[in-house]
Amino acid sequence: MSTTTLPPTEKSAPVSAPKGTTSDRARSERKLGWLLAGPALLVMLLVTAYPILQAVYDSLFDYRLTDPENRAFNGLSNYLVILTDSTWWISIGVTVFITVVTVAVELVLGFALAFVMAKALSSIRPVLRAAILIPYAVITVVSAFAWKFAFAIDTGFVNKWFGWLPGISGDTDWFGGQWSALFVVCVAEIWKTTPFISLLLLAGLAQVPEVLQEAAKVDGATWWQRLRKVTLPNMKAAIMVAVLFRTLDAFRVFDSIFVMTAGANRTESVSFLAYRQTISRLEIGLGSAVSVLLFLVVVGIAALFIKGFKVDLAQARGEG
Amino acid sequence: MLAACGSDGGGVPTLTWYTNPDSGGQAEIAARCTEAAGGRYRITTSVLPRQAGEQREQLIRRLAANDDSIDIMSLDPPFIPEFAQAGFLAPVPEDVAQRVTEDVVESAIEGSTWDDELVAVPWWANTQLLWYRKSVAEAAGLDMTQPVTWDQLITAAQDQGKLLGVQGARAESLTVWFNALIESAGGSIIAENSTDPDGIVLGLTSDAGIRATEVMRDVSRSGQAGAALSTATEDTTATGFEGPDAGFQVNYPFVWGRALAAVEAGTMEQSVPDDFGWALYPQVDEGTESAPPYGGINLGIGAFSQHVDLAYEATECITTTENQAYYMTTNGNPASDVAVYDDPEVQKVFPMADTILQSLDQAAPRPQTPYYSEVSGGLQREYHPTSSVDPDSTPQRATDFITAVLKKEQLL
Structure with missing residues (x-):
């Protein structure tokens, strides 16, 4: 990890080829590129673009799965129903809350873990990394059940262990209230996905040139100054990518809520709402409209990050 | 054993029976009926998810795609009208219908009926009893021989x-x-039924609906319903009833088998089940007979099955008195066949067999409508948490909400 690669300052255009035309080599490279990426692109179109378009189409119909004969086009009225329904806005609120809280906490914790992993002695580093990664390897449903059992009144140990804290007693029903239930959901999510964010941050940390750190040290910068002036600016891209990925992920939260509260006590996320309309009610039209809206929100978040915060995904992968 | 895994059935049609999870009883009955069929058909079982709602979700999506691998289904009664209305159940042949409803408890027949036609075969029938600790009832001076x-x-x-x-x-x-x-x-949750969602009239705001809401509120606010009332399921109350604070509970007969198994495993004192008492479901108004919950499982035959006739033949084998008695004594699920309750073996394992039979006789099914999940889901949303229901406003709010959901004007 002592070698450093400074990001190239500017891309240099090939000078040999005259402007406006592409050389044979560039053309054949492009062809090879399409050949290599083409199959993957096709699969992507098949498994993502097709369902998305199908959902958009279905969302314009009044369509119940068990009653296909009465399927009728109803334009944008599904969207009108959703957007004028307080249930939708409550779900948006709950989802935003979970996203903001979990991503913020995970970012801080992930940073600390990334530092620990980066600075750990090389002999224990592999063990440490594996240990930190374990929660991420646990299936979400399993982790949700584990946390549910831990906090439940009948099977849980949390009430017993933390009974000395004010507000917690043997009878505290965590899943009986909106905020306490959301708290448990957030804790489970944070426990599970912090390793993901810390790994991405570790990759960013490794990209910070050691020479800059040394130069700052020579200039007498304190640890805090080096963190703020050298480390963080140099890993901005990695941070933004980590936050972006986690935000998109967190916004689709479903498993933990499904397992822990099944949406009771106003803990429904937007994904859960889509599930309930499409799978439980079998209202394919209404459910597709919820899914399309969720999709648009996610696209909006991604656009905001990429345009607003100028996140360059290519740069983060070291292609810049 | 190896042969069972191969495809060398020698042309014997295989019927797939989608079962709800149990203690292995349905798989055993499938094996017995395969043997009894003498090579005319073979039944294999495939286990569905634990929650009734998830069982419905899986089956209905596959049936919507005309899945012909679904031959026999163990169906939760409230969902049967939806399956029947959508044309997902093969019609029950006249002669089969007559045979499978002979000497069967009324509630199980009602639960298998949609639009005045038998659309499923009654299999086992569940009902809730009032369970009490004899010591507590005695100390409280309650005469449990009377309702x-x-x-x-x-x-x-x-x-x-x-x-x-x-x-x-x-x-x-x-x-x-x-x-x-x-x-x-x-009263009834649905006062006027219809296959058209706009035509369904709810009975929540009737006097009976308001009275039901009052009782729900009073029980929930009594301070005795347990700290985790808002998340309490059948298992939660069963656990509470086994503990030191146990007094009363309404629950299915599985609590009896559960306690006996715990004694056998050495995790419970014999004195605990000895203290269990049982009676008919509590009354809302003194002197008016109670209407206990009716549940259980009935067998539906997939409309797209390639062996409808054989599948119906198989259901008659599955639901014989002998098999129902076996299922009740080993898996704890009460039979729908009245004759089973006279079986001395059943009487021995279930000392409360007569109470169960009487309860099934009085039991009332949940609303029968193809839109059951909307009605039930809407009800759950408005009446939860039960401690904050208000007899003056909740029935009206729930009526407005469920009506709007049925009209597709609101999300659920």
Whole structure:
């Protein structure tokens, strides 16, 4: 990890080829590129673009799965129903809350873990990394059940262990209230996905040139100054990518809520709402409209990050 | 054994029976009926998810795609109208219908009927009883040989500082409880039924609906319903009833088998089940017979099955008195066949067999409508948490909400 690669300052255009035309080599490279990426692109179109378009189409119909004969086009009225329904806005609120809280906490914790992993002695580093990664390897449903059992009144140990804290007693029903239930959901999510964010941050940390750190040290910068002036600016891209990925992920939260509260006590996320309309009610039209809206929100978040915060995904992968 | 895994059935048609999870009884019955069929058909079982709602979701999506691998299905009764209305159930042949309804408890026949036609084969029938600790009831001075009311139970539980277990979680069990209350009060969740969602008239704001809401509120606010009432399922109340604060609970007969198994495993004292008493479901109004919950499983035949005739033949084998008795004694699920309750073996394992039979006789099914999940889901949303229901406003709010959901004007 002592070698450093400074990001190239500017891309240099090939000078040999005259402007406006592409050389044979560039053309054949492009062809090879399409050949290599083409199959993957096709699969992507098949498994993502097709369902998305199908959902958009279905969302314009009044369509119940068990009653296909009465399927009728109803334009944008599904969207009108959703957007004028307080249930939708409550779900948006709950989802935003979970996203903001979990991503913020995970970012801080992930940073600390990334530092620990980066600075750990090389002999224990592999063990440490594996240990930190374990929660991420646990299936979400399993982790949700584990946390549910831990906090439940009948099977849980949390009430017993933390009974000395004010507000917690043997009878505290965590899943009986909106905020306490959301708290448990957030804790489970944070426990599970912090390793993901810390790994991405570790990759960013490794990209910070050691020479800059040394130069700052020579200039007498304190640890805090080096963190703020050298480390963080140099890993901005990695941070933004980590936050972006986690935000998109967190916004689709479903498993933990499904397992822990099944949406009771106003803990429904937007994904859960889509599930309930499409799978439980079998209202394919209404459910597709919820899914399309969720999709648009996610696209909006991604656009905001990429345009607003100028996140360059290519740069983060070291292609810049 | 190896042969069973291969495809060398020698042309024997294989019927796939989608079962709800149990203690292996349905798989055993499938094996017995395969043997009895003498090579005409073979039944294999495939286990569905644990929750009734998830079982429905899986089956209905596959049937919507005309899945012909679904031959026999173990169906939860409230979902049967939806399956039938959508044309997902093969019509029951006249002669089969006659045979499988002979000497069967009325509630199980009702639960297998849609639009005045038998659309499924009654299999086993469940009902809730009032379970009480003999010591607690005695100390409270309750005469359990006579029907008791919810009000009496609340007072007794409060006097003795013991639990009165009900299912308050936002789940199907909440609809079960509410339906039993409103039916016991002489009303129904759906006052006027229809296959058209716009034509369904709810009965929540009737006197019976308001009375049911009052009882629900009073029990929930009694302070004796347990700390985790808003997340309490059948298992939660069963656990509470085994503990030191046990007083009363309404629950299915599985609690009896559960306690006996715990004694056998050495995790419970024999004195605990010895203290268990049982009676008919509590009354809402003194002197008016209660309407206990009806549940269980009935068998539906997939409309797209390639062996409908054989599948119906198989259901007659599955539901014989002998098999139902076997299922009841080993898996704890009460039979729909009246004759089973006279079986000395059943009487021995279930000393409360007569109470179960009487309860099934009085039981009322949940609303029968193809839009059951909207009705039940809407009800659960508005009546949960049960401690904050208000007889003056909740029935009206729930009516407005469910009506809007049925009209597709609101999300669920």
